[in-house]
Amino acid sequence: MTATVTHSGTLVLVLAVFLACAVESVEALTIVLAVGVTRGWRTALEGVVAALAVLAALVGALGPALVHLVPLTTLRLVIGGLLLIFGLQWLRKAVLRAAGLKARHDEDAIFAEQVEELSTGAPAGGRDTTGFVVAFKGVFLEGMEVVVIVLTLGSTSHALGTAALSAAAAVVVVTVAGLVVARQLSAVPENAMKMAVGLMLVSFGTFWSGESVGVHWPGSDLAIPVLVGFYGLVAWALVTWMSRPRPVPRVAGDPPGRGDPVAPLTGGSHG
Amino acid sequence: MADAGPQPTEGDDTAGPRPWAGRAVVAFGHFWWDFLIGDTPELFVGVLAVLGLVAAACLDHRLRTAAAFASPVLVALLLTGSVWWAGRRRRT
Numbered sequence: 001m002t003a004t005v006t007h008s009g010t011l012v013l014v015l016a017v018f019l020a021c022a023v024e025s026v027e028a029l030t031i032v033l034a035v036g037v038t039r040g041w042r043t044a045l046e047g048v049v050a051a052l053a054v055l056a057a058l059v060g061a062l063g064p065a066l067v068h069l070v071p072l073t074t075l076r077l078v079i080g081g082l083l084l085i086f087g088l089q090w091l092r093k094a095v096l097r098a099a100g101l102k103a104r105h106d107e108d109a110i111f112a113e114q115v116e117e118l119s120t121g122a123p124a125g126g127r128d129t130t131g132f133v134v135a136f137k138g139v140f141l142e143g144m145e146v147v148v149i150v151l152t153l154g155s156t157s158h159a160l161g162t163a164a165l166s167a168a169a170a171v172v173v174v175t176v177a178g179l180v181v182a183r184q185l186s187a188v189p190e191n192a193m194k195m196a197v198g199l200m201l202v203s204f205g206t207f208w209s210g211e212s213v214g215v216h217w218p219g220s221d222l223a224i225p226v227l228v229g230f231y232g233l234v235a236w237a238l239v240t241w242m243s244r245p246r247p248v249p250r251v252a253g254d255p256p257g258r259g260d261p262v263a264p265l266t267g268g269s270h271g
Numbered sequence: 272m273a274d275a276g277p278q279p280t281e282g283d284d285t286a287g288p289r290p291w292a293g294r295a296v297v298a299f300g301h302f303w304w305d306f307l308i309g310d311t312p313e314l315f316v317g318v319l320a321v322l323g324l325v326a327a328a329c330l331d332h333r334l335r336t337a338a339a340f341a342s343p344v345l346v347a348l349l350l351t352g353s354v355w356w357a358g359r360r361r362r363t
Contacts (some may be wrong), residue, residue: 077322082307084318088350089311095354101361144302202350206343209322214329215338227343234347242358 012224013153014166016200020149021170023193024142027110029178031138034114039131047135055143063151063160072156073212079152080209086148087201094195095235099242104191149201156208195235203227313356317349 036044096102118134146167154163207217207224217223308315325342328334 081318081322084321084346085307085315088314088318088346088353089309091350092311092314092353092357095350096357096361099358101358148306202346206346210325210339210342213322213326214335215325215342216335217339218336223339230343231347234350238351238354242354 017166018170020197021146021167025174028139028142035135038118043128043131044135047132051136051139076208077212083205091198098239321345
């Protein structure tokens with residue numbers, strides 16, 4: 001029984017880290033591909049390697065410190081709260097996108113935009129600082145979110161190694177897939193993946209923050225998959241509710257029967 | 272808002288570049304502000320309120336199991352409110 005409970009928690013953790021890392025990797029890979037195509041692959045790879053080294057150093061330095069220096073109850077309260085905020089932000093965005101109230105992340109458009117920006121003033125020779133910085137920033141900034149997820153989920157459940165391995169596996173899978181389907185990253189079901197990650201982060205956040213303040217979870221760790229299911233139902237209900245067409249308020253003097261439904265908006269920013 | 276003092280103007284020789292450490296601190300602050308608050312301050316405040324309520328309920332040992340059912344409902348209500356508010360703003 002205990003083993004089953006532990007395995008279910010670990011499985012959700014591995015899935016959450018893998019999916020979060022995969023989503024961020026797709027976004028970073030779009031930028032790296034744009035740099036590679038316009039400024040050269042050497043510059044792009046240098047930027048990627050430098051950013052990955054800094055991110056790995058952050059995990060290596062902060063992870064053990066969090067685990068060994070901060071009491072578990074405090075760690076779970078702070079990290080549970082962080083995961084709740086972060087997870088709710090992801091979930092809210094995914095629900096709005098699924099309901100057509102926010103523009104979906106269009107990797108093709110982002111790629112074209114990056115290529116256009118980087119094509120102007122390409123260097124004739126020597127070191128390409130612009131290309132390096134764009135690739136570095138793309139990987140570093142997208143990777144920072146993954147680092148936060150790996151550190152929080154990994155350190156709180158004492159599975160930092162498993163979380164880091166899961167993140168590394170996602171990077172490898174996305175990179176290989178990205179090279180195979182180069183420039184067709186828009187085909188990745190990014191919003192569905194973001195929704196799944198949001199559900200898991202909110203579930204872990206609810207569980208750990210609750211446990212730290214004294215909540216008695218029936219079934220212990222087994223409550224985590226139950227929470228995932230509950231929040232999944234809530235998200236599905238919200239998407240259904242927000243997707244339904246709304247009647248236009250009738251203006252005085254209009255003929256009866258005008259109540260046309262309002263089409264869902266598709267405008268909005270990326271991110 | 273308090274007066275922030277004289278602001279550097281274009282061509283002001285006394286307004287030198289901010290030191291590296293200063294820029295790093297500001298960038299670090301910006302990162303956490305965007306990360307935690309960004310364009311959804313209601314989620315930040317709401318999570319603090321939910322955690323406060325649940326913690327207060329758990330002071331009474333008899334409510335600790337009930338809190339396990341109440342906390343996901345409160346979080347779901349928070350999400351619903353935020354999504355509803357965003358939808359309303361986008362439609363108008």
